[in-house]
Amino acid sequence: MDYEGIKDHYEKIVVCAAANYLYKHEIEFNKVYAIKDLLKELKVIPGYKDFARYLFRILESNGYVEINNDNIKINESAKELELNAAVEEAKNKYPDFALQIEFIKNCVLEYDSVFKGEKEGNSVLYPDGKYDTILNIGANTPDITRKPIYINAFPKVIKHLITKKEKNKKIKILELGGGTGIITWPLLEELRGMNVEYYFTDIGKSFWLWQEKRQKICITIMLFLSNII
Structure with missing residues (x-):
């Protein structure tokens, strides 16, 4: 199947999503705002100000916004950006990616609530700390x-590096952000029986629950779950 051009559609959705975020606040076109004042008007909490600024830069790089020092102006041409239209166009042209495209749309529609601190960003990606939606989309x-x-090669590379060390020396590995375990589980399978102490951290509950179900593959392993905000 030829998916040439799908990247352009994803990029268009990203640009439209940035514009859609501003539409919600009825930001005036062709008006010059001090960026700090605009962020205040948008009620962006400190932890997401850089993210909001990143959206501004996306619009700027596509010619819909002008940024001069600490000032910003949203050009009237931004009116042509329609998120729903971009999403439907992409889904119609690439139906095999419809689940993923719809998920992206649902996520970007939460920019406002997340940027205001009304909702945790991770709860948008992983409802109830679960990976069901992400896994379903991936499948x-x-x-x-x-x-x-890369996933297939990585465990073999790590095993090769470990075998080059002293045979009786315990190797300690720390994985930051276990996520869906897409790297963790293949690596643990590859390292079975080796003198390895493995630590991982993750923000959600699912990884920990999966670990309990998969104890059969435990090597000399130590598991650590950290709720990192």
Whole structure:
């Protein structure tokens, strides 16, 4: 299947999403705002000010916003950006990616509530701390990246590096952000029986629950779950 051009559609959705965020606040076109004042008007909490500024830069790089020092002006041409239209266009042209595209839309529609601190960002990506939605999308969306190649090669590379060390020396590994375990579980399988102490951290409950179900693969392993905000 030829998916050439899908990247352009994803980028268009991102640009439209940035504009949609501003539409919600009825920001005036062609009016010059001090960026700090605009962020205040948008009620962006400190932890998300850089993210909001990043959205401004996306619009600027596509010619819809002008940023001069600490000032910003949203051009009237931004009116042509329609998130729903961009999403439907992408889904119609690439139906195999419809689940992923719809998920992206649902996430960007939460910019306002997350930036205001009304909702945790991670709760948008992982409702109730679960990975069900992400996993379902991954299982039903074509993978056009090189990710599977890297995932397959990575455990073998780590094993090779470990075997080059002193045989009786315990190796300690720390993985930051276990996530769905896409790296963790293949690596643990590869390192079975080796003198390894493995630590991981993760923000959600699901990884910990999965660990309990998969204790059969435990090598000399120590598990650590950290709720990192």
